[in-house]
Amino acid sequence: MTQRRMLVGRARKVAFGGIVVAAIVAGGVLARADSASPSLRQIVSYFNTIVFASELSPEMASKVVAKWQDNPVGISLSGRIKPFYIKAVERHLREITRVSGVRFKQVKPNTPNAISLYFLTRAEIMNVKGKNVDSRFIQAQMLHARCLFLAYRKPEKRIVRALIFVNVEAPDALIDSCLLEELVQSMGLPNDSNNLRPSIFSDLDHLTRLSYSDKVLLRVLYDPRLKPGTPRREALGIVAKIAAQVMGVKY
Template sequence: MTALAAVAGCTLQTSTQAPPPLPSEQPLPQLIIASPKESSAYLRNYYARIQATGLVHDQLRTDGGGPDTPYTEAMLARNFERIAFNGEFSTIEERRVLKEHAIKLTRWVKPVRFRLHFGNDVPEDQREIDRQVFAPYIARLGRLTGHPISAVPERIPLGANFTVYILTEDERRAMGPTLRSTISGISAADMHEIVNMRRDTQCVIFVRNRDDNNHIERAFAIIRAELPDLMRAACLHEELAQGLGLLNDSPLARPSIFNDSDEFGLLTSHDELLLQMLYDKRLQPGMTADEARPIFTKIAAELMGGSA
């Protein structure tokens, strides 16, 4: 039996309060299922303001961590358990809700073949910026995990099992028929979440894995084309890493992109170790946290050089 599940959606925050609305905009209700249709021009302006505010508040760091973000082997093991052995979303009455729940270790066994897919309305200069982020990051993920990871040509999707869609608002809203034809088993709830993506969600990823062995078989991510460059890069970094099996976030993980504080925008030194732990051959898909704890605790100590 296979299951398709939303892993995570990147909801970059600029502070403890939402950014002020544009003059013509009314504040959104706190709980919202579908956002009103908005133009790409409007959204580009909206997200540019969010990024600018985030940078003022020292968010979206790209330095990977430093002396101000120390962590120990115990912290690394704790963060790995929270991020790799818990899911961020649960399904309640056919609705996808943000509710953490325990899961077994889940990762790819077959080779991962990434494909970058741009909507027709995405400008060529923006595509080139994203390609320059995507290609070296795919190579980096392969080096860190030791797993066969590569990219297929954009225009030749044959063999791709992890597709990254970068789409404008109109293109994403119109992609329902494409999803139905290419993603078997996609639910009405997942379709609704994609087509009617909330404005406070910048990107989202879905993975399909077998329930009987916790092997990821397919994944796809959707990133808003209206995001400014750094926010798109942050989405690429987080969603692709989460799609490899780091399925949760933790408020205690630092320095990390797996933390909803959004202090860091790009993969950190801490996150590199999480990926190494996830694909260590001593751990196997299907392990529970209790079964794996003695093993990943030892791996964390090895990676940290036995620090206390």
């Protein structure tokens, strides 16, 4: 489903400084961080957890690979913006592009088929209303969260819209880390797990750069050999082959 209209209180269009994150072809072996880097078996297990599981509810878990199929992907910022947020978003988008090959372009706020970031106070986020928006879900999640993302798929294999809400009352350092997490999760890696560390997917870490494991997962997801709509069991076999090449290890 796509989100048609958002009622988010104060909204202000923000220019990225002419950003269109250029395509950098993702490929080749990712340099391993150190001897403690995960094994191939661990990476496949992490992929299974992050892509095909849900910490919130089994009903929310994906049964097939889903990702953006538009390239570039539209993105907008609105709300209570300050330069630090813009620079952080630009930096994170560049890293996502370097790893995945997915490009981004600025679009107008509330544009369908795009990623929309809203920088609001907690009270404003708790009061968000709109078509196809579960207000009670947002309110429950924002009781303790600094950021929240909602992804929309149509059909199940295609991500067509993502909404990211950022609580501007949090410290800048935490906003920086949660921006990276929500942006990457909105790409098709939606779950969290404390078994994967260090990682943006762990609630125990607050990273502002992708870890080695994070890069491998994102690179594998957007490898063209892993087709959108691939069921879990079949996908994990393909993931193992791709990850072995990305990591430079024997399959």
